[in-house]
Amino acid sequence: MEEQSKKDWSRFTVNIPIDISPEKIKEAWSTPKTLETWFLRLAEFTTPSGEKRKREEKFKPGDSYRWQWYGWPDSVEEHGKILKPESGEFLRFKFGKAGDVGVSVVEEHGQTILRLIQENIPQDEESRMNFYVGCKTGWTFYLLNLKSLLMGGTDLRNKKSNLQMD
Template sequence: MEEKKKLDWSTFTVNIPIDQPEEEIMDYWLSQEKLEKWFLKLAEFTSSEGNKRGETERIQPGDSYKWQWYGWPESVEEHGELLKPELGEFLRFVFGKAGNVGVRIVKENGQTILRLVQENIPTDEESRMNFYTGCKTGWTFYMLNLKSIIQGGPDLRNKRSELQMD
């Protein structure tokens, strides 16, 4: 009988195949302008020297961010910092109290796969639901939306303010 593996609530991985060049996929993560096309309503970045980055300027490790989402009141903001990417990653950031996120592109069986790993997630009961389950569900949706946008499909986000997500 196979032993059941215990679920590790401190980390998860989301993978999605995207049939586009790696550079193009990475570009959608590395500027305010591109992040707002598929992920965020507002993605402001400030350099470590305190200068606000331009909308098309490439973000850098050491930058801090302020993010807002469609479907949520403007009072719901996430603040964090971009970290130095680890081996194989093109982006790494502190995701508020929900841990750290690393993003990379891998090739498997000739397929380009966008891989996101969220780790160092607190493991108390509330964090399991809000961060492990909630973030994994959210990243799955937003990465699917990125695939739709980058491959010429529709933006799947709810942009109607009267339809709040909370």
């Protein structure tokens, strides 16, 4: 009997096919203002010298961020740092304690695909649930929301502050 390979809980990939130009996909990830249209309630970026980026200003590697989401209280926020993208990526960031996230747009079989890889996820049981399962579920939703909006659809986020997600 063959030995089953062990599950790799340190990384996951989410692929979303989107019939739109790679430039429009990348633009949605480029400024605090564009991130707030599909992903975040609040996106703030600070330069390495301590200056807060303007809402329409593109953030860059070395910047730090503060993020908040709809459906969650102000006390739930993420802090991290924008990293230098690796080969093929247009964005890479340290996602708090949950690891590193790399985002790319690839063409496969004539289809434009938005690909997100989260890696270096801590390997304790709590991290497996919170970061592997929780983040993969969250990213799947937010990438589908981005696709919906880019394709002319509805914003799927819960924006009613009295309907909390926790």
